[in-house]
Amino acid sequence: MQQPDTLPAPVAAAAIGNRYIHAGPGHRSRAVAESFIRTRFNKEYGAHIRYFMENFVLCYERDRLISVLGYQSAQSRPLFLEQYLNAPIEQVLARIQGAPCSRSGIIEVGNLASTTQGALRRLILVLARYFSERNYQWLTLTVIPELLNSFRRFDLPMIELAKAMPEALGRDAASWGSYYDKSPRVMAISIPHSIHHLISNPVMAKVLERCPQPQHED
DSSP: OOOTTOOOOOOOGGGGTEEEEEEOTTOTTHHHHHHHHHHHHHHHHOOOOOOOOSEEEEEEETTEEEEEEEEEETTTSOOGGGGGSSSOHHHHHHHHHTSOOOGGGEEEEEEEEESSHHHHHHHHHHHHHHHHTTTOOEEEEEEOHHHHHHHHTTTOOOEEEEEOOGGGGGGGGGGGTTGGGGOOEEEEEEHHHHHHHHHTSHHHHHHHHTOOOOEEOO
């Protein structure tokens, strides 16, 4: 019998109609991902994005790019969202869980851009599985209310860490256009707890079973 928190083997990407590409540092798809992010943020907020995450996952519907999500490990470099906090992220999370927290188990998600909220929600599920299978413990991100609703659609337990104040960025805040008018917040999600919560729902467990893994290509 399958253990409660054990995810079944992923199916082929074609089974759910979308293709997911992982683009790490130096990957040939990074320029496409960065251009997509710049365009979406400029259209939505009049922003001029210059900061990009270490890794991207790109979602294609047929041959059309419909969403991009960036992520980076707290072990590899300071997180962008740590600018909004009054202590390093591992110390903030250690206070929450009442036990030491390693930076190696923390990831930041950002550079989220999508043509539709539905496409973004599918990408969130794919990445939930992807991060869980790589033993990350905490997902952290800065979200505006509209994006927060995409996570809440899955009824995932989320913890607010801080309000994302533009003053933390100094002069760079001006390049974000109207983004900070949306009252973004810094949030944290326990990945093990979220996976347990999703698997406990038979419908969501089936959806996770059908989530493909991002393809690592040269």
